[in-house]
Amino acid sequence: MGAASCEDEELEFKLVFGEEKEAPPLGAGGAGEELDSEDAPPCCRLALGEPPPYGAAPIGIPRPPPPRPGMHSPPPRPAPSPGTWESQPARSVRLGGPGGSSGGAGGSRVLECPSIRITSISPTPDPPAALEDNPDPWGEGSPRDYPPPEGFGGYREAGGQGGGPFFSPSPGSSSLSSWSFFSDASDEAALYAACDEVESELNEAASRFGLGSPLPSPRASPRPWTPDDPWSLYGPSPGGRGPEDSWLLLSAPGPTPASPRPASPCGKRRYSSSGTPSSASPALSRRGSLGEEGPEPPPPPPLPLVRDPGSPGPFDYVGAPSAESIPQKTRRTSSEQAVALPRSEEPAPCNGKLPSGAEEAGAPPGGPRKEAAGMDYLAVPSPLAWSKARIGGHSPIFRTSALPPLDWPLPSQYEQLELRIEVQPRAHHRAHYETEGSRGAVKAAPGGHPVVKLLGYSEKPLTLQMFIGTADERNLRPHAFYQVHRITGKMVATASYEAVVSGTKVLEMTLLPENNMAANIDCAGILKLRNSDIELRKGETDIGRKNTRVRLVFRVHVPQGSGKVVSVQTASVPIECSQRSAQELPQVEAYSPSACSVRGGEELVLTGSNFLPDSKVVFIERGPDGKLQWEEEATVNRLQSNEVTLTLTVPEYSNKRVSRPVQAYFYVSNGRRKRSPTQSFKFLPVIFKEEPLPDASLRGFPSASGPPFGSDMDFSPPRPPYPSYPHEDPAYETPYLSEGFSYGTPPLYPQTGPPPSYRPGLRMFPETGGATGCARPPPVSLLPRPFPSDPYGGRGSPFPLGLQFPPPSPFRPPLPSSPPLEGPFPPQGSVHPPPAEGYSEVGPSYGPGEGAPEQEKSRGGYGSGFRDSVPIQGITLEEVSEIIGRDLSGFPAPPGEEPPA
DNA sequence: CATCTGGAACAAACG
């Protein structure tokens, strides 16, 4: 196979399917030609002609999980009404005419891939039925998640089980090995592989279907929604996700028995291999960053749409999964691509061919990718453009009939409306595997759970959606390797409903006027899907290795009358979900002061976690090009340090004659590859020296990344317009923001709310809306405790435990963990308000963080947009790449230090 | 007894 060209591959693929499944019929014909076809996995093709999803039982097969991978949904098209957008289904494929196969539809319709082909096949007897019903699309999900109906087997490994019937060429273990074919395996191998994939997918699908209920998980709670509930929009039926479910199929393979763990498929894909960093870094992960991005769906609004107006929005939405089908992977490296294709789902492998779509597949790496298919995306924005695009985000106004896909950037604020995370989650949360029991709900740093509140609306109950999103520099989108997990139990007071949208599990909760439209998120856990399961999906381009950071993403669709809704979204600070990282990476949550004279010598107190007796604090300065220009290790006062507090003396800056404040950064290192995200720190000219104060100093310089606010968290509304956080890397700041992405917020709107950025540490209390935060965040709830693991052989940590310093009041807001986001690119943009691109917040970057060009970032304010814009724009692609690369590499590589080591 | 955790053993990837 390898040899085979894409086309060949496809053929094979088809064959495979055909043989194994019936797919062929479907797909075959059309084999997609077009974009759609491409995108659409075989299934799609098949489906195309067919009736919409639901209905057809046939459709069934879940394609693989939805779209998530690249997930870029097609941009919504402009709705008739000005300013309003209609979202197209993510990933859905448009069927259009191409192939006869699709024919039926004639026009273009959007299908979800998922549904497509499989149906006929129904592998398992039982399952089939199930499939049909089963709405759950979760594509994403790992199969396991949802326990499939028992019968199925599942997902890939399950091997015997589920797959059995169908494809499973190789039962159980199929998986990985099969992939070998990537390398060069023989055709057979390839076939098998394909089969496996297919199988797994099918199984998944089946399983899902199998699940009678929409979701495997108990949705005990009634779904929250109000009449107006926008949600209904998504699906045909309000309640249901029905449509979605139906459409989607996610796969849920049943829990797979534990197979030996498959290696991650990727295995083959090495992440570094690409050479480019991109793949490597977790954050980026995936395809390379740039390239992909480029491809990513351009958010840009005004696309031409592909879809017919006619097509039902909701479905689209649902349909999204199909889109996923798009082989994103293909995009990866060409080499791999070829191979990859096999996936059942996609015919694509070959895709290269997509008509238009080509992007993906063959598309040159940089090219646009997948979505293309029906979309309008075609034009792939240049990298830069791309960055901007994303920044921009989409308009939050949609027609009720078509809610925005989950991967669409949305502002956190629109006019008077603002969705705010009043209490951010902890920076670490060990996600659980399907093979494990739940590890509980995500908790907040201050204790308790995250709290989300909708400001500017209190008329009636609304549904708050939550899903697990990425934390990398690219557009915020559903995370391929993590899914929200609904937690139930006596300790859980918040009713929630689990739904699947385009392959992504979404937890729905209700925002009640009586609760000030605030919700305590005590019902959301995080499920980790095996990398191998996800990576094998056809469309999946992201890699799971080291891609362990996520953000909680919240959305609300506020009815505006006239059939329109305003969709606002906000994302939490990044959350490290791996056990190891959480245990080993130092995190700086707050520090004070954030600036001092170039002469140094001042005492700097850091509060955070995972500090070790031998932790080092390194100050660095990067040039405009992102290169390290200065590096100096600070002297840590071990006697006044402990696991959660580091007291050190700020080193003297290299050039004491500077006339302007110098933006520098520092990070805590526990050794090679174990460093915190960089934090912003300014060295002030002697002239300014007077102010060395912590915050104060910053204030003077807007540009500084430091936010103006008080260190702590002031969340208070009255914030300065341009807050930024000092912490993290400036570079990252922008991107991140957790919250938000709120792009526009700041500047434009007078906001009601605090600047979006404040997020980090915040701890606001929900209701109060206020920020209680005022008080500084306690620098961390962490109390000093002995070092857990005693590095010192039992001797106990050298630090005097007791010591902590009360963090000076001026602590900087902590970033929660540091998130990594480094990206210079802001996550989302808001459309309307011009996204403030800049608004950067700080994004903490986690490890790698550093990479980002800090230069710019440093400043944060929105105001200008700065930073982002500037920086970003100013940055060359190479730089970007470089930056990204770093991330990937692991960590910040701030120059020196351990990295290499 | 089930859930939630914290730790760690194991083994695949990496480099």
Added chain:
DNA sequence: TGCGTTTGTTCCAGA
């Protein structure tokens, strides 16, 4: 190719 390291996943055990 071999080897040490890193990281993902599965298990175990205690609360």
